[in-house]
Amino acid sequence: xxxxxxxxxxxxxxxxxxxxxxxxxxxxxxxxxxxxxxxxxxxxxxxxxxxxxxxxxxxxxxxxxxxxxxxxxxxxxxxxxxxxxxxxxxxxxxxxxxxxxxxxxxxxxxxxxxxxxxxxxxxxxxxxxxxxxxxxxxxxxxxxxxxxxxxxxxxxxxxxxxxxxxxxxxxxxxxxxxxxxxxxxxxxxxxxxxxxxxxxxxxxxxxxxxxxxxxxxxxxxxxxxxxxxxxxxxxxxxxxxxxxxxxxxxxxxxxxxxxxxxxxxxxxxxxxxxxxxxxxxxxxxxxxxxxxxxxxxxxxxxxxxx
Amino acid sequence: xxxxxxxxxxxxxxxxxxxxxxxxxxxxxxxxxxxxxxxxxxxxxxxxxxxxxxxxxxxxxxxxxxxxxxxxxxxxxxxxxxxxxxxxxxxxxxxxxxxxxxxxxxxxxxxxxxxxxxxxxxxxxxxxxxxxxxxxxxxxxxxxxxxxxxxxxxxxxxxxxxxxxxxxxxxxxxxxxxxxxxxxxxxxxxxxxxxxxxxxxxxxxxxxxxxxxxxxxxxxxxxxxxxxxxxxxxxxxxxxxxxxxxxxxxxxxxxxxxxxxxxxxxxxxxxxxxxxxxxxxxxxxxxxxxxxxxxxxxxxxxxxxxxxxxxxxxxxxxxxxxxxxxxxxxxxxxxxxxxxxxxxxxxxxxxxxxxxxxxxxxxxxxxxxxxxxxxxxxxxxxxxxxxxxxxxxxxxxxxxxxxxxxxxxxxxxxxxxxxxxxxxxx
Numbered sequence: 001x002x003x004x005x006x007x008x009x010x011x012x013x014x015x016x017x018x019x020x021x022x023x024x025x026x027x028x029x030x031x032x033x034x035x036x037x038x039x040x041x042x043x044x045x046x047x048x049x050x051x052x053x054x055x056x057x058x059x060x061x062x063x064x065x066x067x068x069x070x071x072x073x074x075x076x077x078x079x080x081x082x083x084x085x086x087x088x089x090x091x092x093x094x095x096x097x098x099x100x101x102x103x104x105x106x107x108x109x110x111x112x113x114x115x116x117x118x119x120x121x122x123x124x125x126x127x128x129x130x131x132x133x134x135x136x137x138x139x140x141x142x143x144x145x146x147x148x149x150x151x152x153x154x155x156x157x158x159x160x161x162x163x164x165x166x167x168x169x170x171x172x173x174x175x176x177x178x179x180x181x182x183x184x185x186x187x188x189x190x191x192x193x194x195x196x197x198x199x200x201x202x203x204x205x206x207x208x209x210x211x212x213x214x215x216x217x218x219x220x221x222x223x224x225x226x227x228x229x230x231x232x233x234x235x236x237x238x239x240x241x242x243x244x245x246x247x248x249x250x251x252x253x254x255x256x257x258x259x260x261x262x263x264x265x266x267x268x269x270x271x272x273x274x275x276x277x278x279x280x281x282x283x284x285x286x287x288x289x290x291x292x293x294x295x296x297x298x299x300x301x302x303x304x305x306x
Numbered sequence: 307x308x309x310x311x312x313x314x315x316x317x318x319x320x321x322x323x324x325x326x327x328x329x330x331x332x333x334x335x336x337x338x339x340x341x342x343x344x345x346x347x348x349x350x351x352x353x354x355x356x357x358x359x360x361x362x363x364x365x366x367x368x369x370x371x372x373x374x375x376x377x378x379x380x381x382x383x384x385x386x387x388x389x390x391x392x393x394x395x396x397x398x399x400x401x402x403x404x405x406x407x408x409x410x411x412x413x414x415x416x417x418x419x420x421x422x423x424x425x426x427x428x429x430x431x432x433x434x435x436x437x438x439x440x441x442x443x444x445x446x447x448x449x450x451x452x453x454x455x456x457x458x459x460x461x462x463x464x465x466x467x468x469x470x471x472x473x474x475x476x477x478x479x480x481x482x483x484x485x486x487x488x489x490x491x492x493x494x495x496x497x498x499x500x501x502x503x504x505x506x507x508x509x510x511x512x513x514x515x516x517x518x519x520x521x522x523x524x525x526x527x528x529x530x531x532x533x534x535x536x537x538x539x540x541x542x543x544x545x546x547x548x549x550x551x552x553x554x555x556x557x558x559x560x561x562x563x564x565x566x567x568x569x570x571x572x573x574x575x576x577x578x579x580x581x582x583x584x585x586x587x588x589x590x591x592x593x594x595x596x597x598x599x600x601x602x603x604x605x606x607x608x609x610x611x612x613x614x615x616x617x618x619x620x621x622x623x624x625x626x627x628x629x630x631x632x633x634x635x636x637x638x639x640x641x642x643x644x645x646x647x648x649x650x651x652x653x654x655x656x657x658x659x660x661x662x663x664x665x666x667x668x669x670x671x672x673x674x675x676x677x678x679x680x681x682x683x684x685x686x687x688x689x690x691x692x693x694x695x696x697x698x699x700x701x702x703x704x705x706x707x708x709x710x711x712x713x714x715x716x717x718x719x720x721x722x723x724x725x726x727x728x729x730x731x732x
Binding site for chain 2: 091111131133169
């Protein structure tokens, strides 16, 4: 039994069985990552291009590592070094790359729908590594993997996502995936950073962090893009930290331990205080390793499809 | 002498309350005779319109012909051909060309080109710019534009956002009894948005254009129109509250008229889920609730006009990601089919009321009425109200094919037009 689709574009319409399969497959890949020899020949002979139109160190290295661990041939394409700056369109770039007989494309692009668009212009399997403010499915999957590993199952788990929900693809993928798996999802943030009508997704909305903490099992803390202050979405980073920052003191007041996730990179002492980030309930470094395992699972499942 | 006899068509003319099956004899472009039956004179071309409808020539008062400046999208030749095959004998073309229609020489250029295009079968009435270069800073030479042939003024594509300039434009245009066609949008609220703001934009991660961006501008302008006593026309209205504002304005006696596009009464933002850039237009596709309000506005007369906002863009321009794609779709060749399907079949409008929205009302707004009577210029559209047909964008006469309606089955279609002593049957 394999995945129901040739591509991984998002978690919104990904069936529960597919999510389950990816998470289960990742378990065995994580086991491989803990061996002395971490490489398997599964994707030998396959060529994968990492098409990154947006700067990204973490996601790209995580994908690249996953690809190399699976013995695929890897081609990195970064927008700054390419002809995209000369006005070449995404379509032209994609068609050119396809002409070189690529098997799989991992794409990150600042436009929502770009991965979706790519599936109409190339034959290769497409994996969305983040499209604008839309989805970042492998991040959602690795967050779910980390939670499942810690709590045993996702059904019934109460998870809050805190921060800039409006601009966050991580938030969207988490909401869709967690809800499919039966978790209860809420969001918390300044009203200016909560997208319109999000409650129609069945998500509770909070604006006061102290109202949320006592009622959740895990808190996924989003990175605050520093330019949002200049964009006028909140008055200052200082005020943001005072009212929405996740600190040891706040967590203590909640009266019970709350598991902390963060997609990275962290703005220490803005959205998350250093002691919490490095504290006993933080899964942040585990998320990084799980990210490689999840991406190996996705690449393997798509790359070996019949 | 060129004689044409239109036989046994059902003439529907709302302006004279006429609805009857007639013969019409046209001699050298003028109506010579209208009778129950006319014996064909010698050397006369006979056109059987049995089962078909004859209307006074339909007009689309919101069209982007793109010439001068963007001839790779559309030219006056291809745009008027698209209009002719869509059943329109006249269009008003918007001034967001390059250079903009902000100078009498450009008005003259457009008129000259249109007389050459397709033997002049489609009348082109240019809309002049409100402001110089459409920059929203200084008034364009409005009097000169009107004298050269502009029938209305607009910075369409962009709003006249400066309230002081809008006031002056309304006052100035009123001296010549021409309306301001406003593209209603508060830039600070709409800026960066690419679709309707709501649950769908939230799910897709696309930046929204809130309905209030349109509504606040209409509310402001209605107050300005009331204060100046001037004529104000709301372009491509898209939201429920906008309809309500115009309704209230009309009740207060403000000289306001309004238009809606076929796509805004047919499609909702749900269709954007495809990320198809042919669903991207400004104002954006809204919700079911807005469509219901628009249909009610059409029914009760709040909305006077159906106009297409025909906005051609080349394939290359549209085949990019959703954020980068330009706003707009072509509309001339699908307008009648969508209107009959969505409004007449559903009994929201009678055929006669539909013709009012596509002819009588818009022609009155721009002061280009037509009268169907002996001795008058013959200007007609011929419709097959009952035909079901499938949209094939590849055969559009427009140079651009950016339509979200490709493959859709529509009801009703023009089968020909007559204007300026030219007959086109298709």
